[in-house]
Amino acid sequence: GAVVSQHPSRVICKSGTSVKIECRSLDFQATTMFWYRQFPKQSLMLMATSNEGSKATYEQGVEKDKFLINHASLTLSTLTVTSAHPEDSSFYICSARGRRALSYEQYFGPGTRLTVT
Amino acid sequence: AQTVTQSQPEMSVQEAETVTLSCTYDTSESDYYLFWYKQPPSRQMILVIRQEAYKQQNATENRFSVNFQKAAKSFSLKISDSQLGDAAMYFCAYRPLGGANSKLTFGKGITLSVRP
Numbered sequence: 001g002a003v004v005s006q007h008p009s010r011v012i013c014k015s016g017t018s019v020k021i022e023c024r025s026l027d028f029q030a031t032t033m034f035w036y037r038q039f040p041k042q043s044l045m046l047m048a049t050s051n052e053g054s055k056a057t058y059e060q061g062v063e064k065d066k067f068l069i070n071h072a073s074l075t076l077s078t079l080t081v082t083s084a085h086p087e088d089s090s091f092y093i094c095s096a097r098g099r100r101a102l103s104y105e106q107y108f109g110p111g112t113r114l115t116v117t
Numbered sequence: 118a119q120t121v122t123q124s125q126p127e128m129s130v131q132e133a134e135t136v137t138l139s140c141t142y143d144t145s146e147s148d149y150y151l152f153w154y155k156q157p158p159s160r161q162m163i164l165v166i167r168q169e170a171y172k173q174q175n176a177t178e179n180r181f182s183v184n185f186q187k188a189a190k191s192f193s194l195k196i197s198d199s200q201l202g203d204a205a206m207y208f209c210a211y212r213p214l215g216g217a218n219s220k221l222t223f224g225k226g227i228t229l230s231v232r233p
Contacts, residue, residue: 032217043208043223044162051218091160097217106212106221108162 002028004096006109013084013116021079021112023094029074030096034106035067038091050077074099084116119144121211123224130199131232137184138194138227140209146170150212151185152221153194157205165207168192196229204231 003026013019023033032051036044048064050056050071058064066088068080077096081088094109120143130136142151153165168176168185176183180197196203209224 034220038160041206041226041228043225044221046220049218049220057218093160093162095162095221110159110161 002026002096002098002105002107004030004094004107004109006092006094006112008112009110010113011115013114015085015116016083018080018082019084019114021081021092021094021114023077023079023096023109025075025096025098025107028096028098030077031074031099032097033071033077034095035069035077035079036093036095038093038111040091044093047079081114084114086116089114089116119146119211119213119222121209121222121224123209123227125227126225127228127230129230129232130196130203132199132201134199135195135197136199136229138196138207138209138229140192140194140224142190142192142209142211142222144190144211144213146213148214150214151183151192152210152212153181153183153192154208154210154223155203155205156208156226157202162208166194199231201231201233204229 005024007022035047038044047062048056048058052074056069071077093111122141149170151168155163155165166178166181182195184193206226208226211222213219
């Protein structure tokens with residue numbers, strides 16, 4: 001199957017700083033990318049959906065000014081957590097669908113563990 | 118809105134035995150996809166099996182099979198000959214046919230442990 005990478009896999013940042021997480025589709029063009037947040041032992045919560053070259057669509061309750069999503073190319077999407085606070089500590093997962101993907105195909109990155117101190 | 122319910126938070130199975138994980142969902146759509154995903158301790162999401170709602174035949178992938186009951190909106194996963202590597206969190210998920218932006222709705226997940 002297709003491969004999605006995320007970088008970094010782990011990051012620790014100080015409260016009040018910003019941190020950027022990259023999501024890349026390595027062997028296909030990702031027309032749609034999804035960003036999820038997951039707390040320990042809980043399910044994935046969709047934060048936003050992005051299409052290449054368009055503004056992201058955020059789920060209700062997700063602060064778009066805090067979680068900035070950019071999908072500038074068909075292989076790269078970034079999530080920037082601005083002015084991070086300890087409550088933003090979580091596991092963030094991206095997922096992608098490709099231009100020529102079968103309609104059910106969606107590939108997940110390995111996730112990024114964010115810790116805000 | 119679609120909902121996916123996994124009512125059992127945890128289950129345990131003896132190695133080599135069979136276990137069934139339950140899932141129900143609610144939708145007004147007639148065509149959609151259902152999935153089971155596995156999330157091992159590495160936390161990488163792995164697709165275990167999928168089912169297209171328009172197909173009456175239950176999907177099977179090696180030791181994994183589903184019991185899809187469309188009228189009852191039930192979609193259970195059976196794992197045969199359980200192995201230690203099957204220990205993970207399992208999520209049932211629903212997705213409407215929609216377009217490229219159609220979203221996955223996940224259940225709360227179930228933690229499966231395998232006893233040696």
